[in-house]
Structures are given as structure tokens and as C-alpha cells.
Amino acid sequence: MPMKIDSLDAFDQAILKVVSTEGRIAVTDLARRIGLSKSPTQARLRRLEAEGIITGYHALLDPIRLGRAHVAFVEVKLMDTREGALQAFNRVIQSIPEIEQCHMIAGSFDYLLKVRTADIESYRRVLAEKLSALPHVASTSTYVAMEAVKEGQL
Known part of the structure; x- marks a missing residue:
């Protein structure tokens, strides 16, 4: 437990x-x-x-200094939510470095992604070339973060 x-x-x-x-x-x-x-x-x-409460130690990287200051949250709706479609989507998500986080959601959409890019132009390319091409994607909605108020702490 x-x-x-x-x-x-x-x-x-x-x-x-x-x-x-x-x-x-x-x-x-x-x-x-x-x-x-x-x-x-x-x-x-x-x-x-x-006990697995501490699962590891790692460095915290400054995304701004790494050229990834632009943060967008993306709601993704799938055309198909059967197990095979979900697994296919989950597999491909792992290969996209701009996706910092991906959460399956119980609600009016299926996934919430946190995407980091250099700027809005690079985000637009990621959206067009990678996110829209993900398996079973019906639609996406993007919300651009203006400021991180709290991140990464319990």
C-alpha cells in the first residue's frame, strides 16, 4: 500500500x-x-x-538557459480511446523531446501535455509537425503559460 x-x-x-x-x-x-x-x-x-519514496536524484536544469523558455499546455482529444490507441499514443509521446510532461485526463479531453520550446514559432512547428501527427489525435487546444508561479516541489 x-x-x-x-x-x-x-x-x-x-x-x-x-x-x-x-x-x-x-x-x-x-x-x-x-x-x-x-x-x-x-x-x-x-x-x-x-521503500521507493525517494526514487532517485537528478539535476534540475534551467530551461531558459537551455533555450526552452516558451511553455504551452496542450489539451489533446483522441478519435479512439480503446486500449490499443492509448498505448500507441503513449509510445510515440516518449520520443518527442519538447514534451516535458504528459498526463492522461478524466474529463472533456484525453491528455494534457506540457510542451517546452524556444518561442512561439518553434512551438507552432512542433504542433504542426509532431503533435498533430500523433496517433489518433482528433483535436488539440493550446494554452500558453505567461509565468510559472510554482513548479516541481511537493
């Missing part, structure tokens, strides 16, 4: 808060920040990893 964050004690929650923003923090520094000694902090960290 999945563990809920409110079922973790205060030390575990503090560990998760720190490592979610500073994954490369030394265990001694982490221990000092959460108010435990090194050994119990390290044991808790290993347990959180072993």
Missing part, C-alpha cells in the same frame, strides 16, 4: 523536503539541518530510498 506523506514522522518529512530541493546535500549537512545525528539520518534516508 502506498505510504502517504502525512504518515511519515517529522524527521522523514524534513528529509524529503531538503533532498527534494538539494539532492546532493551531504548526509552530515542533512543531519544538521533536520536535527538528528548522522547515523540515524543516513538510516532514514536509506529506508526512504528502499
Whole structure:
């Protein structure tokens, strides 16, 4: 059964808060920040990893410095939502680097995509050449983000 964050004690929650923003923090520094000694902090960290609560560590990249400042959210409606069509769509999505996130939605459309490109012109090309060509796409609706208010934290 999945563990809920409110079922973790205060030390575990503090560990998760720190490592979610500073994954490369030394265990001694982490221990000092959460108010435990090194050994119990390290044991808790290993347990959180072993239980699959911490699934990995990776670098956060600045999309603006990488030339991907333009963010669009795209609603996608499919013509066919049988399992084979969904699997075909899901497979092709994986190969499009401009798609940062893809979520299947229960609602008036089938998928919500977060797409990052350099600018509106490059987004238009991605829409025309890649998104519209995805398997079983009936229609798309695009919403351009003007500002990210909150991203990436629990």
C-alpha cells in the first residue's frame, strides 16, 4: 500500500523536503539541518530510498538557459480511446523531446501535455509537425503559460 506523506514522522518529512530541493546535500549537512545525528539520518534516508519514496536524484536544469523558455499546455482529444490507441499514443509521446510532461485526463479531453520550446514559432512547428501527427489525435487546444508561479516541489 502506498505510504502517504502525512504518515511519515517529522524527521522523514524534513528529509524529503531538503533532498527534494538539494539532492546532493551531504548526509552530515542533512543531519544538521533536520536535527538528528548522522547515523540515524543516513538510516532514514536509506529506508526512504528502499521503500521507493525517494526514487532517485537528478539535476534540475534551467530551461531558459537551455533555450526552452516558451511553455504551452496542450489539451489533446483522441478519435479512439480503446486500449490499443492509448498505448500507441503513449509510445510515440516518449520520443518527442519538447514534451516535458504528459498526463492522461478524466474529463472533456484525453491528455494534457506540457510542451517546452524556444518561442512561439518553434512551438507552432512542433504542433504542426509532431503533435498533430500523433496517433489518433482528433483535436488539440493550446494554452500558453505567461509565468510559472510554482513548479516541481511537493
